[in-house]
Amino acid sequence: MKKVIMIAVAATALAAATPVNAQNSAADNKNNPFFQEWKTPYGVPPFNEIKPEHYLPAIEEGMLLEKAEIDAIINNPAAPTFENTIVAYDNTGEFLAKVSSVFGCITGTDITPELEEIQAKVSRLSTAHRSDISLNDKLFARIKNVYDQRNNLGLDPVQMRLLEKIYKGFERNGADLSQADKEKLRKIDEQLSKLSLDFGRNLRKDNGEFFVLVTDVKDLKGLPKSSIDAAREEAKARGKAQGYAFTLDKPSMLPFLQYADNRELRKQLYTGYLERCNHNNATDNKAVINQIINLKLERAKLMGFPNPAAFIVENNMAKNTDAIYELLGELWTPALKRAAEEEAQMKAIMNKEGIAGDIQQWDWWYYSEKLREAKYALNEEELRPYFELNATLQGLLDLTSKMWGLQYKDITAQVPTYNSENKVFEVREKDGSLVGVVYWDFHPRSSKRVGAWCTRFRGQSYKNGEKITPIVSIVCNFTKASGDTPALLSLDEVGTLFHEYGHGLHSLFADNKYKGVSGVERDFVEFPSKIMENWALEPEMLRSYAKHYKTGEVITDDMIAKIQNAALFNQGFETVEYLMASLLDMDYHTVAENGKIDVAAFENRSFARWNNPAAIAPRYRSTYFQHIFSGGYSAGYYVYIWAEVLAADGYAAFAETGDIYNPEVAKKLREEILSRGGSADGMTLYRNYRGKEASKQPLMESRGLL
Structure with missing residues (x-):
């Protein structure tokens, strides 16, 4: 983000x-x-x-x-x-x-x-x-x-x-606006600014305070050693002399949901995640949501629009809410069908183990992991040793060297850092000219908000005819090192690393004479990040950087084949949980009348409208949906899938040449999109790069939705 x-x-x-x-x-x-x-x-x-x-x-x-x-x-x-x-x-x-x-x-x-x-x-x-x-x-x-x-x-x-x-x-x-309406607008914006901070502060506090303490070692059955070791250290950090603390930070939570045999504890941890800021206490966000939505609606009507989404989207590539609902609806039906197939396969495994009933939300990760092992003989924990953080980062940097000739130098010891965990790189062109500087911040801290994002300490600009190079910051919340085991990434974290550096490259390559054209439409922002994800698990790329952290052994062809074969695995679930959140966002921001919102009832109506499966929770529920209530993505969570349509088609430009590093295509990508900022509208930039309109076909294929 x-x-x-x-x-x-x-x-x-x-x-x-x-x-x-x-x-x-x-x-x-x-x-x-x-x-x-x-x-x-x-x-x-x-x-x-x-x-x-x-x-x-x-x-x-x-x-x-x-x-x-x-x-x-x-x-x-x-x-x-x-x-x-x-x-x-x-x-x-x-x-x-x-x-x-x-x-x-x-x-x-x-x-x-x-x-x-x-x-x-x-x-x-x-x-x-x-x-x-x-x-x-x-x-x-x-x-x-x-x-x-x-x-x-x-x-x-x-x-x-x-x-x-x-x-x-x-x-x-x-x-x-008239002077009277301008004063109304001032007050609305002041209130929204405060409420946005309140929402984020509540989430940070609630997220950081919750944990599940496991004191009986038999309840750790199924968990990998790395997860157990990290939980032991987390318990000590939280002042617990004994036990293992599992938090809501994804590097802690997701392995527990994937591997812990104790179903009740999985339920306890996942319920804690789903119920963040929903406890009718000081950090509850339901009243904050009510105020935000009503104020946004008041603001939209003041500006002559029927609802907040209509106002927001007018300035995006989508232009209107109908186009967004159309895209989300087009993906929904095949995603729902695929998710139902996945659920049936997992239920068969669960029932075979003697557990009656249906798959519950806290079961999905656990049984999908079993299904992945059964269908593809692929255990994600067995892959982690091949994705040591520093080696994976080096693979990513080497990729940009192949495509654009970039050269990197670790300057961490030569520059001030804002946190001792920072890693800092100088970035130069092949000819030695400076491109910029990148700060990396990889791991969770109680002081850090959740998620991953890219921002800048200094944007690219020109001053007195001289180009000022950017200073970029990339922030993540990846699995930490534990004991003598370095930070080993999951496949999802690998994708996130490539994703965020796509944003980083967008900033590093920027070359705009005017600051006012540096920004792009909200639904084009995610294109550079989504297209970079495509390289992460390509066989040729994997052989270049995925090496066992102990032995140095390059990932085997058998493992690569398993990763490729499992590329479409669980895509029904991932698409449905994402679309549920996107539709919830749009439903909130197309509310047409002011009034009190019962948040739980609103969610239920939104989910029922689309016949959402009970076994899948949305990627974000209302009370912790930071993207739309505190993160600048109001009526905009859809942008990831919108940009993914462009990114899948845009990556095909490389694949069609038979060379995923094709320097000519890479040059065109940089010159027509990555360096241009918002100097033209996003669709014009994309057509200049691709030579045609984007097709949805590559996206549908990449998600297995055909």
Whole structure:
């Protein structure tokens, strides 16, 4: 998941405030690294010097600077032009972006109570500040003046794209509303900003506190040694002198669900996962969801749309909600059929073991693993030793060297890091020119939010004609090392590693003259990440990097054949659980009338509408659906499957040549998509790369849905 955080502050609040430099002593500012030139290698943030108390003064200063930059535009006596209004606006907020990108990244990976308190203050200020800019009548008048003359200005396609994106951005943020409605919009956005933080904070706390403590070793039967060792260490970390602690972090939970013979404990752990933030206590998210959905609906109607999804999707490739429901519905029927077949096969195994009844949600991983072993003689735990984290990462980097000539150097010891677990790489072109820097953060911590994502400490830009290279951050929650056993990845984690670096490459390869065209449509964001997943388990790739961590033995052809044969295994389940969450998201965001939402009843209606199988829970239930209530994917969880259609077809461009590393196709992928950002709409970029519209056929084949 890609998360980019931009932070800013209210001009109304600032107007009444004493200037920051008057509030803070010169000594305080002198000691604040954000007010100093960063002389670190590559200009990375001086993490070793940055303290929590440095963020707020620097963010406030950044807001004052941006306000001054906006004032300079609107007070310019010259008539509005593309350069003095559009380009000038595009160049505002540099200092603020510098500070906020660091703050946003750190609060995602290493939050503390102190940072949480600062985050709440920054969120309030940021929302008001963005509103003051987007609702500034004088600024919008100048922008509109240029926009109305756009066809007579001799703009090139990228300049026209920038102008249109800026104008429509202001329009979609209320610039055309009456003053009364603008005030309503301000209040709604302030409330939504706070509620988003509340939702994420509740989930982080609830997720981190829950665990199942196993004290009887017979209850560990079936579990691999690596899982047992990790649980023993987790118990100690939680202050338990004896026992084994299994948490809701996926590296702990999923092996337990796959291998633990104790059905009751599997139920206990999975129920804990499903019921996160649903306990009618201080971390319960049901009331938060009610407020978010009602406020989003109020906001959508204020903007002239019938529901939040209609407003959100208008700006995406999909354009309307009908197109999304059509895609999800088209995949639903074959996925449901395949899942039913999988369930019947697992039920036969369960019944043969003497357990009557149906497969339950906490049974699926356990019996699907047994089914995989029975059908394909493939045990995922036997594969883990071939996917040691560092070797798998090196395989991924080598792939990009083959495709684009990239060269990597481990610079972890030469640069400041924000956490001792970081690994940092310099990335250069084949000719030695700098591409950028990548920070990696692999394992779960109590201070880190769940999931995996890519963001930036610094985005690519141009300054005085010189290209500023990006500093990218990739964050995961992978299986940790345990004892003398290094971090060994599951096949799913391998896919996630390739996925997130697809986002990373999108940032590293970016080459945009204007910041305002760097962003792409929400349903195109996942294309670079989804296409990179295709290489992870290709036989040729596996032979290059999958080596036993102890013996160095290359993965055998027999194992590769088993992986390939099992490629379609459990795809019914994986597709159904994903589609259930996507449909739930769309159902929430197509609510047309305000009112109290009974979250459980709403979920049940949504699932019943699609005849969801009882044995499969959605990938995310409402109270912990962070993507849509706190992560920027509102009415947008569908984007993964939308992008996967493009990615499967886009990967076929390599496969059709008989060379999965084909440098000419790789060059075209980089030049037509990965370097272009949002300089054209996503479908245009894709057609330029592929030479045709995307076909759904490769996706249907890759998921076994034909």
